[in-house]
Amino acid sequence: MTATIHKIGGNRAPSLEPMFKLVAPGMNKVNAVILDRMQSEIPLIPELAGHLIAGGGKRMRPMLTLACAQLLDYPGDRHHKLAAAVEFIHTATLLHDDVVDGSDMRRGKTAANLIFGNPAAVLVGDFLFSRSFELMVEDGSLKVLKILSNASAVIAEGEVNQLTAQRQISTTEEKYLEIIGSKTAALFAAACRIAAVVAESGDAQEMSLDAYGRNLGIAFQLVDDAIDYVSDGATMGKDSGDDFRDGKVTLPVILAHIRGNADEQKFWRDAMLGNRISDADLKHARTLLQAHNAIDDTLDRARHYGQRAIDAIAHFPNGEAKSALTEAVEFAIARAY
Amino acid sequence: MTATIHKIGGNRAPSLEPMFKLVAPGMNKVNAVILDRMQSEIPLIPELAGHLIAGGGKRMRPMLTLACAQLLDYPGDRHHKLAAAVEFIHTATLLHDDVVDGSDMRRGKTAANLIFGNPAAVLVGDFLFSRSFELMVEDGSLKVLKILSNASAVIAEGEVNQLTAQRQISTTEEKYLEIIGSKTAALFAAACRIAAVVAESGDAQEMSLDAYGRNLGIAFQLVDDAIDYVSDGATMGKDSGDDFRDGKVTLPVILAHIRGNADEQKFWRDAMLGNRISDADLKHARTLLQAHNAIDDTLDRARHYGQRAIDAIAHFPNGEAKSALTEAVEFAIARAY
Numbered sequence: 001m002t003a004t005i006h007k008i009g010g011n012r013a014p015s016l017e018p019m020f021k022l023v024a025p026g027m028n029k030v031n032a033v034i035l036d037r038m039q040s041e042i043p044l045i046p047e048l049a050g051h052l053i054a055g056g057g058k059r060m061r062p063m064l065t066l067a068c069a070q071l072l073d074y075p076g077d078r079h080h081k082l083a084a085a086v087e088f089i090h091t092a093t094l095l096h097d098d099v100v101d102g103s104d105m106r107r108g109k110t111a112a113n114l115i116f117g118n119p120a121a122v123l124v125g126d127f128l129f130s131r132s133f134e135l136m137v138e139d140g141s142l143k144v145l146k147i148l149s150n151a152s153a154v155i156a157e158g159e160v161n162q163l164t165a166q167r168q169i170s171t172t173e174e175k176y177l178e179i180i181g182s183k184t185a186a187l188f189a190a191a192c193r194i195a196a197v198v199a200e201s202g203d204a205q206e207m208s209l210d211a212y213g214r215n216l217g218i219a220f221q222l223v224d225d226a227i228d229y230v231s232d233g234a235t236m237g238k239d240s241g242d243d244f245r246d247g248k249v250t251l252p253v254i255l256a257h258i259r260g261n262a263d264e265q266k267f268w269r270d271a272m273l274g275n276r277i278s279d280a281d282l283k284h285a286r287t288l289l290q291a292h293n294a295i296d297d298t299l300d301r302a303r304h305y306g307q308r309a310i311d312a313i314a315h316f317p318n319g320e321a322k323s324a325l326t327e328a329v330e331f332a333i334a335r336a337y
Numbered sequence: 338m339t340a341t342i343h344k345i346g347g348n349r350a351p352s353l354e355p356m357f358k359l360v361a362p363g364m365n366k367v368n369a370v371i372l373d374r375m376q377s378e379i380p381l382i383p384e385l386a387g388h389l390i391a392g393g394g395k396r397m398r399p400m401l402t403l404a405c406a407q408l409l410d411y412p413g414d415r416h417h418k419l420a421a422a423v424e425f426i427h428t429a430t431l432l433h434d435d436v437v438d439g440s441d442m443r444r445g446k447t448a449a450n451l452i453f454g455n456p457a458a459v460l461v462g463d464f465l466f467s468r469s470f471e472l473m474v475e476d477g478s479l480k481v482l483k484i485l486s487n488a489s490a491v492i493a494e495g496e497v498n499q500l501t502a503q504r505q506i507s508t509t510e511e512k513y514l515e516i517i518g519s520k521t522a523a524l525f526a527a528a529c530r531i532a533a534v535v536a537e538s539g540d541a542q543e544m545s546l547d548a549y550g551r552n553l554g555i556a557f558q559l560v561d562d563a564i565d566y567v568s569d570g571a572t573m574g575k576d577s578g579d580d581f582r583d584g585k586v587t588l589p590v591i592l593a594h595i596r597g598n599a600d601e602q603k604f605w606r607d608a609m610l611g612n613r614i615s616d617a618d619l620k621h622a623r624t625l626l627q628a629h630n631a632i633d634d635t636l637d638r639a640r641h642y643g644q645r646a647i648d649a650i651a652h653f654p655n656g657e658a659k660s661a662l663t664e665a666v667e668f669a670i671a672r673a674y
C-alpha cells in the first residue's frame with residue numbers, strides 16, 4: 001500500500017505492549033475468572049468455549065476495562081469479574097457470528113462451528129451469554145447491568161442490520177457506520193464505561209470513557225474492513241477476501257462503488273451478489289479499490305475516529321494508563337500498514 | 338391409546354380455561370409489553386419475532402407468573418414486565434432450538450428459521466434474550482435477575498447436554514430427567530418463583546412455587562415426549578415422529594429399549610443413529626412402545642411429577658388461583674389422552 005501514514009504520535013511502531021504491561025496483573029485475575037466460569041458439568045461447554053477463549057485473541061475489551069479503571073485510579077477489584085463478563089459477551093457474539101457467516105477460520109484457527117457443529121456453537125454462545133449476566137448479578141450493580149444488557153441488545157440489532165444489508169450494494173456510508181457502531185463499537189464503549197461506574201467517577205467521566213471506547217471501536221472495525229482486502233490469512237487470523245466473497249458491503253466497497261463508472265458499479269453489484277468470487281475477481285476488486293483510493297480513505301476515516309478517541313480522554317492526567325490507551329488507538333490504526 | 342386415565346381431580350375434561358380467565362386482565366398488560374419491547378428500527382426483528390410470538394403458543398410461562406402472583410395476593414404490577422421477560426427468554430430459546438434441530442414446524446406454522454434463515458433466527462434470538470435482561474434491569478430486582486440469569490445458563494447447559502445425548506441409546510432415565518429438568522423445568526420454576534420475589538413472600542413460598550413450576554415443567558415435557566409418538570401434526574403443532582427421526586432419546590424410547598430383547602434393542606440403536614426413519618420404522622417403533630407399556634409408563638411418571646406440583650402448593654388457601662394452577666397440571670397430563 002502507498003498511503004501516507006499520518007501517525008498520531010511517537011517514533012517507534014505503535015503496539016499494545018504498554019497496555020499489556022499496564023494490565024498484566026489484573027488480566028491474570030480476569031483470566032482466572034474466565035477459566036473458572038466457563039466450566040460446566042457438561043464437558044462440551046468448556047471444550048468448545050476453551051477452543052475460542054484459550055485459543056488466543058487479544059482480549060482487547062477486558063484490557064480496556066482494566067486500563068480505564070487504572071486511568072481513574074480505581075483501587076478495588078470489582079472490575080475483574082465485570083471484564084470477564086464483557087469477554088463472555090464478546091465470545092458469545094463471535095460464536096454466533098461464525099454460525100451466521102459460515103466462517104471457516106477465527107483467530108487463525110478453524111472456527112468452532114466447523115469443529116463442534118453449528119448447534120453446539122449456538123448453545124455454548126447462549127451459555128456464555130447467560131454466564132456473563134450471572135457474573136454481573138454477582139457484582140450487583142444495576143447500572144452495569146443496564147449498560148451491558150443494552151449493549152447486548154444493540155449488538156444483536158447491529159448484527160441483524162448487517163444481515164439485512166448483506167449483498168446490498170446500495171448500502172450507504174451512513175448505514176455502514178450505524179452497523180459498525182452497533183455491532184462493534186457498542187461493546188468497546190460499554191467495556192470502557194463500566195470502569196467509570198465501578199470507580200464511581202460520575203456521569204461526565206463515564207461519557208468520556210464511553211466516547212473513547214466507541215470511537216476506538218469504530219476505528220478498529222474500519223481498519224479490520226480495510227485489512228480484509230490487503231492481508232493474507234496469516235496476518236488477519238481469518239481468510240483474506242472473506243468479506244468480498246460473503247458479500248459484506250464494507251466502507252472500502254462503498255467508496256469504490258460510489259466513485260466508480262457504470263462498468264465498475266456493475267462489477268461491485270455482481271460481486272456483492274456472489275457472482276464474482278474467483279481469485280481473479282478479488283484481484284480486480286483490489287485494483288479498483290486502489291484506483292479510487294478506497295482503502296486509503298477508509299483508513300483516513302479510521303484515523304478520524306482514532307483522533308476523537310484520543311481527544312475524549314485528553315483531559316485525564318498524563319501517566320501510564322493514558323499513554324497505554326492512546327497507543328492502543330495508534331496500534332489499531334497502524335495494523336493496516 | 339388404552340391407558341387407564343388416573344385423573345387427578347374433577348369430572349369434566351381438565352383445561353386451561355380457568356387459568357386463561359384468571360390471568361386475562363394481566364395477560365393483556367403482558368402482551369402489550371411483549372409487543373412494545375420486541376420492536377426495533379431494524380424491521381426484520383419485529384417481523385421474525387412476531388412470526389413466533391404473535392403466531393400463538395399458550396404463553397404458559399408468563400401465565401404461570403401471573404397466576405402465582407394472584408395465589409400470593411400480590412397487588413402490584415411489577416410482574417407484568419417480568420412475565421414478558423420470561424416469555425422473551427422462552428422465545429429466544431425456541432428460535433435457537435429450531436436452528437439446532439433443523440425443525441420445519443413450530444406451533445403449527447413453518448418454523449422461523451426456514452422462512453427467515455438460520456442466521457436471522459440466531460440473531461433475533463440474541464436480541465430477545467438481551468431485551469429480556471433489559472426488562473429485568475428496569476424492574477431493578479437483583480434477586481429476579483439472579484434467578485433468571487441462572488435459569489438461562491441452566492437451560493443452555495441442558496440444551497448442550499441434550500445435544501451430547503442425541504443418538505446415544507445408552508442415555509439413562511436419570512440423565513434424561515436431568516436434561517429435561519434443565520432445558521424445560523428450570524424456566525417453569527423461575528417463572529413461578531419470581532412471583533414470590535416481587536410479592537416479597539419469603540424464601541419458603543419462593544421454594545414452594547419453584548417446586549410447583551419445576552414439577553409441572555417435568556410433567557409437561559414427559560407428556561410432550563409421549564405425544565410425539567402418538568399424535569399427528571395437527572394436535573402437536575409439530576410433526577409427529579420428529580423426536581424419533583432426530584434421534585432424540587426420550588423416556589418412551591429409554592423404557593422400550595431397556596425392556597426390549599436383543600433384536601429390539603438393535604432396532605432402537607439403529608433408529609437413534611438415524612438408520613430407521615421410514616414411516617414403517619416409526620410404525621414399528623410405536624408397536625414396540627405399546628408392547629412394553631412405554632408410553633403409559635412415561636405418562637405415569639408425568640402424573641407423579643404432576644402430583645408433586647399440586648402438593649407443592651397444597652398449603653396455600655383455596656381459591657381461584659389455586660384451582661387454576663391445579664387444573665393446569667391436570668391439563669398438562671390430560672393432553673396425552
